[in-house]
Amino acid sequence: MMNRLGRSSAGVGHIRSESTPSNDDEEMNSPNGGLTHNAALADDYTSAASIGGTARSEKKSKKKRKRGKSSNSKADDGISNEGISRSHIHTGMTADFGSKKHKKSVLSPLHLKGMFINERTNLPVYQHSADIVHLISNNDVVLVVAETGSGKSTQIPAYVHESGLLKISAKAAAANVSSHLPKQKYGRTICVTQPRRVAAITLAKRVSEEMKCIPGTIVGHRVRFDDTTDVKGHNTTKIIYATDGMLLREAISDPLLKRYGMIALDEAHERSLQTDVLFGVVKRAMAARKREPERHKEIENVQLKDDADETLYFEKDEEILIRMKETAVALGLPPLRVCVMSATLDVDTFRSFFPGSSMIKIPGRQYPVQVVHSDQIYEDYIDAALNTVINIHKNTPDGDGSDVLVFLTGQDEIEDLASLLKRHLEDLKNDNSVDQNVKGDVVQNIKGIGTSINSGCSMITNGVLICVLYASLPPEQQMLAFRPKPKGCSRKVILATNIAETSVTLDGIRYVVDCGKHKSREYKSSTGMESLVVSDISKAQAAQRMGRAGRVSEGICLRLYTKESYDLLAETTVPEILRVNLAQVVLQLKSMGIHDPRSFSFLTPPSADSIRKSFEVLAALGAIDESMDLTDYGKEMSQLPLDPIYANLLLQSSKFECVSEILTVVAMLSAENIFYHPGRGGDDQGGLAARGAAAHRRFASYEGDLPTLLNVYNAWRKEASYTRTGNLRKTKQKISKGKSSSALLSHGDWCTQNFINGRALTRAHDVRSQLSDLCSRLGMDIHSSCSSEMTTFYRCICAGLFLQVASRLPNSSQLQVKKNSRYNGAETIPSRGHYKTKIGGTIVSVHPSSTLFGRNPAPKCVVYTDLVHTTRMYIRGTTQIREEWLNG
């Protein structure tokens, strides 16, 4: 840390302005056709650019901005070079229009009902509204490539709805098949899927307002614990914004997705696990609802080997598709239209997945962002980030719209940089003799967050508010980054993980500092081992980070890596489906009637090994039988929105008569980040880390982490009924209607005192209620409890997690270690404190966050919830068991 302080002159001084990239439209975010927000900002722009420190870069940046326009329009044309249907931005015409003449270029404003007509017609997407509707009406699949701010997510569903397209096609379909059918009830609704809850909720709200309807009538959202659709009756909501996981759930009971006439898969470029699975599910439904009687060529991406079983399964899947088609015909289902909405141009992937799809590109409404790469490779990017931020602060005007967003990989780095920045800003203050009273004023002016200023890592120094932002930070401390700057504070510097890439939006950011790294989860199916590794981001992520500087005005993105390093980055992020344990996905697919997930049409097929491993787990849990068919038990498991391991644990609890306790444990495991661990990295004012640890110790169980989670939940509930009895009763009523309890059960003080994440606990509470309902429906007695008879509880944990057992190694033996490992050249180390996993035989240690860490004597045998590789191999979520329980 000290060496960082001592090297304050390095950093941005070495960053030079890059010449305009001529063939890379990610580099410059264009001013778009007809929208000019940029001209007036030229002065600010050059002064900001001068942080490079040379007259050369100033001149270049002016030139660059000019060239940026032309280079971008070139890039737009470049799309058609991808071999996709040609799309001209200014007309929106595409070759897929075929012979039909296309006259109207936009929907008449009269077509747009409700409020915000001006706002709606000013959006870039409006210029293409008629084209989009036309494309959607004439193609099964339309790919809309549009950057942030184009209005695609709010407008396209509304255009389709307002055009009456789905009504017409439904009627037509009914007429074609059997005219005696009553009023068409299928295929009338539009579903827009989102990877995140918040997005689904806010989009639905916004579109309701725009269409001047009460939320839940024509437009509604459907996310876990919160469903505002169909308030007026059965299937009355016509535009549903749902999380993709929610639509996936729906597909389990209705693989034909009968209700929907169009499904829009938004944020497709993010390639989240659920969106990826949904691609295949939607494609299957589409194939089944297609009107042409082609029956045998629908399933693609099949890699058949000379294996009788696999052929058998393929035939089974084909039979199922034929049955789905028969159902679709019998019900008169109209064809399913699909609209894929993506911000990046990974068109080859989408195109080969949906052959014959057509595409349209719409400009975003982003201000241009100048990208500056560093001219050297930094070994210590925290140091480089520190100096870059200090240089920005010293050399650019502050005030509104001058905030800085720094992307780092994790909490430690963030806290580290926060304390370094604080010290440097204090030094600056002493140098510049800034008004010493400012700091005091500022703290007084932030109402309701005084405690966070003192207790967290966020702080105000020299008129600069340093905010930290990462997922496990309690919400009240996250809020600091979103609130307007307090009086007397001229600049905000936000230090964030990739939570700020997509999950949250921050206003007023002008400078983005990007370290070029992120932490990502990887999964090895061979060992069942997860690892969390720091790795390079992709170009798509770099563009996403850059875009955060151009939301409200022109911005600057400073990359702490060279242009050469940038060029070597992968184009897109590895899809999640290639990086995670697929047991739950495979179970879901099986329960949708897909016999062999290897024949399932994945956008990017996961490795056969990964699927085989999932099969092994499902077989071991009894979810599938020898012929790989779903068992009754497997069907029950698929009803529970849990990883199959936990679904099994929960179902086992009936036998042990401790359903109540296991419900709690499983719900707590579903909610991440229950414990808040403050201030390890930064300077720890008032011994926060120690206070946090002491608070957590009060809940610790001698037997391990799962009983500890039980203790936390029970303590929280006790607190809840003690302080808020009235509200709690209300909450229960609310939950029974399927609504979230988060508004009423926060228990902020209790959580703060105990360093517990209140939001996570509230979520666990919601999950628990949902799981209770589901268990009741499965005929379980949800009130069955072992009360103080904890041995039954541990036996149940053991029966549920029997695949995740590790035994202590004898203390006397020695372990071989790899050369150049952290053990300083030693070839063997004492085996003390090490465990060996029962399956896979991996040598692991108990994770330091576990209550069993450092316990003396260490338990002989444990079950664990996670096997992770970080700095070394760890088991987390450990609980002591007796080995003999494993046999019965």
Add this chain to the structure above:
DNA sequence: TAGGGTTTT
């Protein structure tokens, strides 16, 4: 001796 980010009838 240490936890990127989502999400599920």
